[in-house]
Amino acid sequence: MKVNNAIKLHPSDNVVVALNSLEVGEHILIDEIGLVQEVKDKIPYGHKVCIQEIKKGEKILKYGECMGIATNDIKVGHHVHVHNVRGLKESERLVSVVDFA
Amino acid sequence: MKTFKGYKRPNGTFGVRNHVIVINTVGELAGVANRLADLVPGVVPVIQQGGTSQFPEDSMQTIRTIKGTVGHPNINAALILGMGEDDFAEQIAAELREQQCKVKAIVINKSTSLEKLLVDGRAWLQKVYEESLEDKRVDVPITELTIGLECGGSDAWSGITANPAIGVCSDMIVDDGATSILAETTEAIGAEHILARRAINEQVAKDFLTIVKNYENRILDTGEDIRSANPTPGNMVGGLTTLEEKSLGCIKKGGNAPLQQVLKYAEKPSAKGFVFMDTPGYDVESVAGLAAGGCQIVLFSTGKGSPTGSPIVPVIKIGTNPKLYEIMSEHIDVNAGTIVEGKKTLQDVGEEIYNLVLKVANGEKTKAEQHRNQEFAIWRLAQSI
Numbered sequence: 422m423k424v425n426n427a428i429k430l431h432p433s434d435n436v437v438v439a440l441n442s443l444e445v446g447e448h449i450l451i452d453e454i455g456l457v458q459e460v461k462d463k464i465p466y467g468h469k470v471c472i473q474e475i476k477k478g479e480k481i482l483k484y485g486e487c488m489g490i491a492t493n494d495i496k497v498g499h500h501v502h503v504h505n506v507r508g509l510k511e512s513e514r515l516v517s518v519v520d521f522a
Numbered sequence: 523m524k525t526f527k528g529y530k531r532p533n534g535t536f537g538v539r540n541h542v543i544v545i546n547t548v549g550e551l552a553g554v555a556n557r558l559a560d561l562v563p564g565v566v567p568v569i570q571q572g573g574t575s576q577f578p579e580d581s582m583q584t585i586r587t588i589k590g591t592v593g594h595p596n597i598n599a600a601l602i603l604g605m606g607e608d609d610f611a612e613q614i615a616a617e618l619r620e621q622q623c624k625v626k627a628i629v630i631n632k633s634t635s636l637e638k639l640l641v642d643g644r645a646w647l648q649k650v651y652e653e654s655l656e657d658k659r660v661d662v663p664i665t666e667l668t669i670g671l672e673c674g675g676s677d678a679w680s681g682i683t684a685n686p687a688i689g690v691c692s693d694m695i696v697d698d699g700a701t702s703i704l705a706e707t708t709e710a711i712g713a714e715h716i717l718a719r720r721a722i723n724e725q726v727a728k729d730f731l732t733i734v735k736n737y738e739n740r741i742l743d744t745g746e747d748i749r750s751a752n753p754t755p756g757n758m759v760g761g762l763t764t765l766e767e768k769s770l771g772c773i774k775k776g777g778n779a780p781l782q783q784v785l786k787y788a789e790k791p792s793a794k795g796f797v798f799m800d801t802p803g804y805d806v807e808s809v810a811g812l813a814a815g816g817c818q819i820v821l822f823s824t825g826k827g828s829p830t831g832s833p834i835v836p837v838i839k840i841g842t843n844p845k846l847y848e849i850m851s852e853h854i855d856v857n858a859g860t861i862v863e864g865k866k867t868l869q870d871v872g873e874e875i876y877n878l879v880l881k882v883a884n885g886e887k888t889k890a891e892q893h894r895n896q897e898f899a900i901w902r903l904a905q906s907i
Contacts, residue, residue, distance in 0.1 A: 428861065440863075453867060467679070467682065468761035486713075486766075488770055502761070508712075508766055
């Protein structure tokens with residue numbers, strides 16, 4: 422049996438979370454969705470890896486929800502963290518509530 | 523229709539336990555209440571340290587919590603100990619007796635001395651405890667089940683393993699037509715707009731945003747700012763990038779179901795499905811509020827092994843990481859650390875939790891029950907007078 426070393430928290434997510442620390446050139450493996458992806462940065466365990474290209478200004482999706490906005494283009498296999506993601510501004514958060522109403 | 527084996531109460535509710543309890547309305551009687559429980563083996567002490575010299579908002583919250591605890595479906599009978607002329611023990615007992623609950627109040631200074639309290643209390647507890655042993659479990663539709671969702675002693679894995687696995691279980695419970703109550707308003711700060719969007723209508727969304735704002739304002743009044751202090755530098759080392767991400771890791775215990783209702787602390791839901799209760803992040807107070815609101819079982823994720831239990835409801839512990847299970851397996855009911863090891867998926871562990879909920883509803887004891895972890899405290903909003 423293959424052992425997963427990353428987890429995708431929701432089908433629509435564009436990032437996955439590493440369950441082990443990974444060196445450049447190692448692969449993330451998620452058996453049930455058939456994902457095998459070489460990592461391009463060193464990834465500490467518990468940190469996020471990009472699995473779909475994300476353009477600057479686009480949403481980072483984890484748990485199927487918007488957890489932040491990309492501040493640079495992020496390519497597949499790269500580390501997703503404070504150096505390329507910001508939280509939402511108050512005005513952006515308010516818009517999402519108005520969307521509901 | 524799925525069922526569990528529970529106790530039918532005369533007021534039409536259903537319990538998963540058949541406890542006889544003794545509870546004190548004021549902290550001054552904590553020792554006496556403990557002593558009475560010791561005198562009758564099998565009786566559970568529900569001990570709290572507040573109840574007097576409180577501002578009205580706290581008095582109301584204390585009365586609501588004690589009434590919800592005494593009238594809880596897991597309770598067969600309850601003795602309430604009170605003190606002084608204006609004590610609320612007799613009022614609660616009278617209201618609950620109208621709902622056919624088996625409740626007695628003894629108030630010292632008013633109707634009896636301390637010595638007589640011990641003699642009378644012991645005799646009554648002995649009698650009702652023996653009667654409680656006659657009760658038999660019956661088949662109960664699963665729609666009568668209400669579970670609470672809680673975390674305590676979280677770690678970097680909480681939002682990746684145990685919490686989303688609890689979310690899978692919560693969605694299954696909601697799909698069954700039962701009720702699941704997410705707690706801890708503090709944990710939602712930063713992701714409140716996301717949960718608000720899941721509300722069934724604008725009013726419920728507003729109710730939810732209001733309790734978060736009120737909570738945040740109370741914290742700001744003390745000079746602390748949760749929003750700008752999070753995620754902490756330690757969280758960032760652990761891989762958390764934004765406040766939204768941190769809060770999502772907590773609120774995902776609630777799965778993906780629509781939000782039906784927002785409850786006050788210790789308030790009973792009138793809707794079935796997924797609801798939210800306004801509680802603090804302190805796990806003992808939060809679990810007590812969930813229980814008083816009618817949850818028969820609480821699911822509790824922990825990364826550091828918080829032993830918190832409840833005197834009246836079974837608390838199921840879900841450990842977030844393999845190391846915790848290795849060190850504290852005697853306190854952990856479900857090991858979500860298997861997800862970190864890549865051996866199980868969120869779905870696997872979510873189903874494992876769900877199956878255990880049904881077993882515990884049928885009577886299987888949780889680790890917290892086996893260890894008699896019976897913590898109880900009522901959330902205070904203001905200082906003592």
